[in-house]
Amino acid sequence: GMVTKYAEVVLAVRYREPDGRAGPMYIITKGLGARWLACLYSGFGIVATFGVGNTAQVNAVVSALDSAGMSRGLILLLIVVLAVLVARMVMGGAGRIGETAEILVPVVGAAYILLCMAAIFWNRERVGEAFASILTGAFRPGAVTGGAVGSLALTLRTGISRGTFTNEAGMGTAAIAHGGAEVDHPARQGLMGIMEVFLDTMVICTLTALVILTSGVAVPYGHTAGSELTAAALSQSFGPWVRAALSGCLVLFALATILGWSFYAGRCAEFLFGRISWKWFGLCQGTAVFGGLFLGTGTVWTLA
Helix, strand or coil, rough: CHHHHHHHHHHHHHHCCCCCCHHHHHHHHHHHHCCCHHHHHHHHHHHHHHHHHHHHHHHHHHHHHHHHCCHHHHHHHHHHHHHHHHHHHCHHHHHHHHHHHHHHHHHHHHHHHHHHHHHHHHHHHHHHHHHHHHHHHHHHHHHHHCCCCCCHHHHHHHHHHHHHHHHHCCCCCCHHHCCCCCCCHHHHHHHHHHHHHHHHHHHHHHHHHHHHHHHHCCCCCCCCCCHHHHHHHHHHHHCCCHHHHHHHHHHHHHHHHHHHHHHHHHHHHHHCCCCHHHHHHHHHHHHCCCCCHHHHHHHHHHHH
């Protein structure tokens, strides 16, 4: 994943437009001379933003708030507020999206990492057992799940698809943002792409896994498990109050992710149709937020 992301980012900077527009569509057009394929990619990029980058994020928030005991009315109110925020910020264009994301992501990311590290330290005597279960589950999934998950192939497919979901390596979408960076050489930005995958998947996802596995909560292998599993694990360590903190982190993470994917889709739309109206695009993104509220977790993951 790190190597793939490095290649994507380097190529994005190499083939970007003078005004900073970049991404797979420009790499494919300039590097391969296949504009039809670039148009196809852009079309898929626009569609993906509503599944991967919007509905799945909101569904995670709804699941966390629901498991925290928040009433359906309050959840609906919060989703309405989130939809309005998304619409307003996307209407502000690419500049507004970047300004918001660069504030949200580091602060919320650091808070979540500290929370996870505290939980792992609290249950430190189970860390060795957790790593053992990870290795056993990777190479002999039936030993852990009792055959509920099934074959090794299904375990690999699930792991790879969710890995791609977390770091976007191989999707090309992150290169749309990286391509606009001010760097003196494409390889320098490529190194940032490597760090992106490392921090996201190797650090944050591993911390989340260890929090769950050291907490002692039951893991529903073979069934869709969303953010409520992480909330249950943290509550086991610190008490019910932590659900509110995690829910706050998830809301801000979701907002940042939706804004980032809105930027990707906006650039894809600009490639296909020329300069787009961010106003109408913002309205579409704000409306799509409600999909995560009314669709089931399994349906959302299938769409994503």
